[in-house]
Amino acid sequence: MSGQNCFVGERVVRQEPCRICGFDEGIKIAETEFWDLQHCDIVQCTSCGLIQLDPMITAQNTATGCHAYYLKEIAETPVHEQQRNLLRNYRRGIIFARSLQKKGFHPETILEFGPGSGYFSAGIQFIFPGCRITVVDIVDEVLKMNREIHGFTVFSGSPEDIRFFGNLKFDLIVARDILEHVTDIGQVISNIAALLKPGGLFHFLTPNGKEDVWGHYLNQELRKKPSELLINHVNYFEGAGLLKCLTGSGFSKIEYYTYQVKYAVRGKGWKHSEKLAAPISTKQSAGELIRSQEQKAKAHSFQKEEILDIFIFRTKIKWLITLYCWYKHHWLIHLDPKRNIGHEIHGVFIKN
Ligand SMILES: [Zn+2]
DSSP states (O other): OOOOGGGOOEEESSSSOTTOOOEEEEEEEEEEEETTTTTEEEEEETTTEEEEESSSOHHHHHHHHHHHHHHHHHSSSSSHHHHHHHHHHHHHHHHHHHHHHHHOOOEEEEEEEETTTTTHHHHHHHSTTTTTEEEEESSSHHHHHHHHHHEEEEOBBBBBBOGTTTTTOOEEEEOOOOOOOOSSSHHHHHHHHHEEEEEEEEEEEEBBHHHHHHHHHHHHHHOOOEEEEEEOOEEOHHHHHHHHHHHTEEEEEEEEEEOOOOHHHHTTTTOOOOOGGOOBBBOOOHHHHHHHHHTOOOOOOOOHHHTTTHHHHHOHHHHHHHEEEEEEHSSOOBBBBGGGGGGGEEEEEEEE
């Protein structure tokens, strides 16, 4: 692994081996606490560069912490903001599908892991009206929403275990903001390859790991205490290592870049300022949050017609709608993820 992508820290023997390359040594770059549930080190693999929690959060703690985080998010996000997010995802789905169309791809069967509101895939369906969409999630409420609002086929499960698919194969698999959450990233990437037809596409979006882990690293450096971790980001990807993992698993690159450099300009990833450090863990109780919010927090349910009832969509003019979506979301600056600058890594890969 090249020096510039390596964090500084104590060399340690890991409690669990790296989930990509199996190496059992690493650099400990921080300590963190997932709610009041589990204490973990954050360790960078000295062989492949992947940064992970060590040990990994247990399945039970993940379920509890994620439930608490979900309720906290609903309680803290105003309804109009939730509504804006749905429309934003729909537009992004449209742009993404249009970019595939321009490259000559016309997926008919699409699988999305962790679809959230389902509006990204709904945007894909706007461009490819005949495509059939299947979604997979562990949260029943998410599956219900995707089935009732969009009419998608739903499966309860996760990309870590794909036995329930039997022999089903897909033309396109989408995993946006999923890879950073999965316990065994090596297994997930090979599962995705197994679920694709030859020539099938894999699209993902995941945070730039260096920027995402920076707050935890600084907190450790400046305060020497465990940081607070409320959302279960358990993998922090280094651009060159992730690419190598994908190409080693039978994929070839079509698009691979980072964008949104404003966070890096503000110093995330290089500036050693206390302002950028993650908060110190206060061992917030996940159980208590769940008890206090469960009765109150209800995800607002929106009518699809209401969400898409804006002038530009009412025109039904495809090229105009596509242009409008592109105008809202295009990123002028695309950087090579190997530089580990930028907010998110965008990838489109083809199965060999
Ligand atoms: Zn490794």
